[in-house]
Amino acid sequence: MPRSTAELGPAVMPRCCVHAVIEDEACVLVVHHVRARKTGPRIPVTVLQCRTHGRAFTLYPLGHLPYGRLAIAPVGLDGELLRATEGEPVGGKRPPAWSTTLFGSAFAAIHAPTIKLTDPRWWATEAPERLAQGAAILGVHPELSVQAADAIAFRLGIPRLVLRQAAGAYEHARGRAARGRVLVGVLGELGDAYLLDRVLAAGACAGCWGTVTRWDAASRGARGRVFPGRGAAAG
Numbered sequence: 001m002p003r004s005t006a007e008l009g010p011a012v013m014p015r016c017c018v019h020a021v022i023e024d025e026a027c028v029l030v031v032h033h034v035r036a037r038k039t040g041p042r043i044p045v046t047v048l049q050c051r052t053h054g055r056a057f058t059l060y061p062l063g064h065l066p067y068g069r070l071a072i073a074p075v076g077l078d079g080e081l082l083r084a085t086e087g088e089p090v091g092g093k094r095p096p097a098w099s100t101t102l103f104g105s106a107f108a109a110i111h112a113p114t115i116k117l118t119d120p121r122w123w124a125t126e127a128p129e130r131l132a133q134g135a136a137i138l139g140v141h142p143e144l145s146v147q148a149a150d151a152i153a154f155r156l157g158i159p160r161l162v163l164r165q166a167a168g169a170y171e172h173a174r175g176r177a178a179r180g181r182v183l184v185g186v187l188g189e190l191g192d193a194y195l196l197d198r199v200l201a202a203g204a205c206a207g208c209w210g211t212v213t214r215w216d217a218a219s220r221g222a223r224g225r226v227f228p229g230r231g232a233a234a235g
Contacts, residue, residue: 014215017050018057027052043077063101063196065209070102072137072203073196081192096195098187105130106187109180131179136206137199138186140167148205155201158189200227 016027032049036042046059062079063071074082074097083094099107105127135141139152140163149167153160163186170182190198200212210229 014048014059014213017048017053017055018213019050019053019055024052032056059215062214065212068102070104071100072102073199074098074101075196079196081195093192095188096190096192098184102130103134103183103187106134106180106183109176110184127176131176131183133208134183135170135179136208137203138166138183139163139202139206140170140182140186141206142167142171144206148207151205152202155205156190156198158186162186162189197225197227204229 013029016024017029020027028051029048030051032047034044034046036044043061043064045061047056048059049056058066060066061077063073063075063077065072076082082097082100084097084099085094098104109127109131132141136144137152139149139156139158144152144167149163150160153163156163166182166186170179173179173182197214200214203209204212204227207229212227212229214225214227
């Protein structure tokens with residue numbers, strides 16, 4: 001959230017650090033420094049220091065993860081849903097702006113010309129890697145176990161049969177365009193509600209990132225919601 005015309009600060013300050021437990025009192029948190037990102041969007045991140053536990057941690061903008069070049073869900077820095085600026089409205093509303101996130105590779109695969117695997121440009125391998133990551137997050141990657149796919153379907157709020165059919169279509173798809181169409185179809189099943197939370201939970205379950213704590217701006221930072229990574233204890 002902008003503090004001034006030149007500096008961005010955290011949209012919400014958490015009540016406790018990531019090392020606190022539920023019974024602990026509120027931590028004494030101070031801003032240690034603000035640093036520019038080396039990858040991804042040019043959004044400074046805030047490093048907080050907890051004087052209670054003697055530890056430091058980094059606060060990333062909503063929708064972004066460490067080392068990520070793109071947002072994982074179509075939300076702004078305030079957590080509000082971002083909608084597409086193009087295309088026909090559905091039910092009087094435009095769909096979420098998924099094409100601006102890491103899932104944009106699925107949309108690009110449908111509309112962009114095919115890139116030869118011998119292409120020396122860095123994005124020649126970036127596109128298929130993002131397609132594979134998107135497939136894992138959405139629970140349709142063929143290397144996911146049945147248990148993981150079931151858990152992802154639950155966290156995304158999509159019927160398991162729908163994802164099972166999509167997984168079959170993705171596995172037998174030939175070419176990026178075909179795989180992209182499968183992923184875009186699954187994104188269309190997600191709707192609008194709580195997209196960031198659902199994608200965070202699904203990605204953690206798929207092993208795409210570790211445990212994530214999202215601080216809730218609506219509660220003024222009093223509570224954080226934890227999405228355990230694969231193999232981590234739930235809580």
